[in-house]
Amino acid sequence: MGYGSSDDLDPTGRTGAGQATPAPRRRGRGARSGTDTDGAGLALDAVAIKVLVAGGFGVGKTTLVGSVSEIVPLRTEELLTELGAGVDDVTGVDGKTTTTVAMDFGRITINPRLILYMFGTPGQDRFWFMWDELARGALGAIVLADTRRLSACFPAVDFFERRRIPFVVGVNCFDGEQPYSPQEVRQALSLDGDVPLSMCDARYRESNKRLLITLVEHVMATVRRADAAATGLRPSGG
Amino acid sequence: MISRGEAWFDEAAGPLVRPYAVTRGRTRANRYPLDLITLVVAVHPEVHAAVVEQEYARILRACAFPQSVAEVAARVDLPLGVVKVLISDLIERRYLIFRASPSPAARPDLVTMQKVLDGIRKL
Numbered sequence: 001m002g003y004g005s006s007d008d009l010d011p012t013g014r015t016g017a018g019q020a021t022p023a024p025r026r027r028g029r030g031a032r033s034g035t036d037t038d039g040a041g042l043a044l045d046a047v048a049i050k051v052l053v054a055g056g057f058g059v060g061k062t063t064l065v066g067s068v069s070e071i072v073p074l075r076t077e078e079l080l081t082e083l084g085a086g087v088d089d090v091t092g093v094d095g096k097t098t099t100t101v102a103m104d105f106g107r108i109t110i111n112p113r114l115i116l117y118m119f120g121t122p123g124q125d126r127f128w129f130m131w132d133e134l135a136r137g138a139l140g141a142i143v144l145a146d147t148r149r150l151s152a153c154f155p156a157v158d159f160f161e162r163r164r165i166p167f168v169v170g171v172n173c174f175d176g177e178q179p180y181s182p183q184e185v186r187q188a189l190s191l192d193g194d195v196p197l198s199m200c201d202a203r204y205r206e207s208n209k210r211l212l213i214t215l216v217e218h219v220m221a222t223v224r225r226a227d228a229a230a231t232g233l234r235p236s237g238g
Numbered sequence: 239m240i241s242r243g244e245a246w247f248d249e250a251a252g253p254l255v256r257p258y259a260v261t262r263g264r265t266r267a268n269r270y271p272l273d274l275i276t277l278v279v280a281v282h283p284e285v286h287a288a289v290v291e292q293e294y295a296r297i298l299r300a301c302a303f304p305q306s307v308a309e310v311a312a313r314v315d316l317p318l319g320v321v322k323v324l325i326s327d328l329i330e331r332r333y334l335i336f337r338a339s340p341s342p343a344a345r346p347d348l349v350t351m352q353k354v355l356d357g358i359r360k361l
Contacts, residue, residue: 042304044337048275049346049354068361074312076274078319100317105308110357114350117275117306136273139346139354209361216355220348 046113051215052134054121054160055144056152060172060202061120062104064144067205068212069106069118077102078130101127103134121156131159140219141167142211144202147180150188157189166219170200170211194218260293260316261323269326271338274308274318278325278336286333294333297324301334 053061066073078101101122108116122130135141141160145153153169160167171178171185178199180188186197196214200207258265272278280286280301287295293316300313311321328334346354 042277044277044279044304044335046277046304046337047346047350048277048306049350050275068358074309076308076311077317079317103308105312107306107309108357108361110354114353114357115306116354116357117308119274119308133273137275139351205361209358212358213355216351216358219345220351220355223345223348223351 042109042115043113046115048115048117049139050117050119050134050137051139051212052119052121052141052165053144054141054153054156054167055172056146056149056156059144059146059149059152060174061144064142064170064202064208064211065104065106065118065120067203068108068208070109071107073104073106073120075102075104080127080129101130103130128159135159135163135165138165140215141165142215143167143169144200145169145171145185145189146174147171147178147185150185153189157191161192166215166222167195168211168215168218169195169197170202171197172202173199174201194221258320260291261320264323265319266323270329270336272307272322272325272336275306276336276338277304277306278310278329278334279304280328280334281332290328290333293324294328297321297328298333304337 053064055061062073079098080101103119103122105117105119108118110116119134121134141156143153143156143160157167157169159165169185169189169191171180171182182197182199189197191197196218198211198214200211202208278301280298283298283302287298290298293314296314297310300310305313307322307325308318310325311318314321316324325334325336329336
């Protein structure tokens with residue numbers, strides 16, 4: 001059985017969401033004789049890598065993920081009690097309400113042995129504990145900022161700085177509307193000098209590709225610098 | 239779980255109680271190092287799906303090809319925690335095999351990152 005039914009494909013009923021977005025060009029669909037064989041040809045020993053897409057609620061995280069993903073973004077959910085006692089603890093929760101934390105994610109199959117997952121982080125601050133699992137092993141993060149509500153991305157910037165997770169900032173220009181210069185936004189976020197910041201439009205695939213490229217280049221540069229610093233400590237043997 | 243004069247019915251109880259009913263109340267899946275992007279795949283999905291309970295069968299069918307734990311959870315529409323318990327059961331019964339993600343400390347090497355970069359550029 002494949003994933004032929006819309007039920008299986010999109011349990012959240014959000015099938016149409018991606019189609020409403022301008023620009024996205026879906027890759028990989030239809031090219032394989034009409035059968036939806038997501039994951040076919042993938043090796044189990046494939047390396048899976050994840051990047052996070054963070055930012056305030058409604059800033060365009062899922063739009064970004066959807067525009068570069070080869071699949072319509074999927075939604076995975078976790079349950080927690082209102083007191084945030086942890087998803088593992090559903091005993092003794094009498095009287096407390098439960099909340100569902102949702103994360104939307106997409107996938108880019110680089111080749112049968114290399115898959116990139118993009119996870120949108122839950123927008124609300126009180127779901128921090130979810131970020132721990134999300135961030136574990138992440139290659140890096142894209143922080144989407146909206147200058148009309150710049151403070152909404154402060155927690156994400158703080159989180160990645162504290163965890164030393166490499167990140168780039170994309171200033172989402174809704175309808176090309178952007179009254180601030182990159183330098184002004186950089187100052188407002190008090191970003192370290194080496195953190196890339198660029199203007200973007202989360203609705204457009206090319207713009208999001210550029211952000212992803214900037215992120216991977218930034219991570220590579222960070223790793224190279226760290227390697228150079230480490231080898232610099234030893235007598236160089238060539 | 240439902241006590242102190244308060245009863246939850248239908249949707250009020252559903253999101254909390256029902257998902258964990260399929261795990262028979264078990265909420266932890268520490269047996270295997272499963273995280274969001276751990277890849278799992280079914281061994282003979284159709285054969286084994288025929289002999290297990292419905293929720294397990296759905297997972298096995300969703301895993302006909304390698305999938306991440308997050309994808310499985312999304313496709314069978316169950317919370318992550320629940321799916322991890324059920325996937326662990328299936329691994330234990332050898333109906334599923336998995337490949338753990340690299341250790342948290344280890345970032346992909348530069349060669350892998352370069353491949354990711356080239357792949358994104360080609361999109």
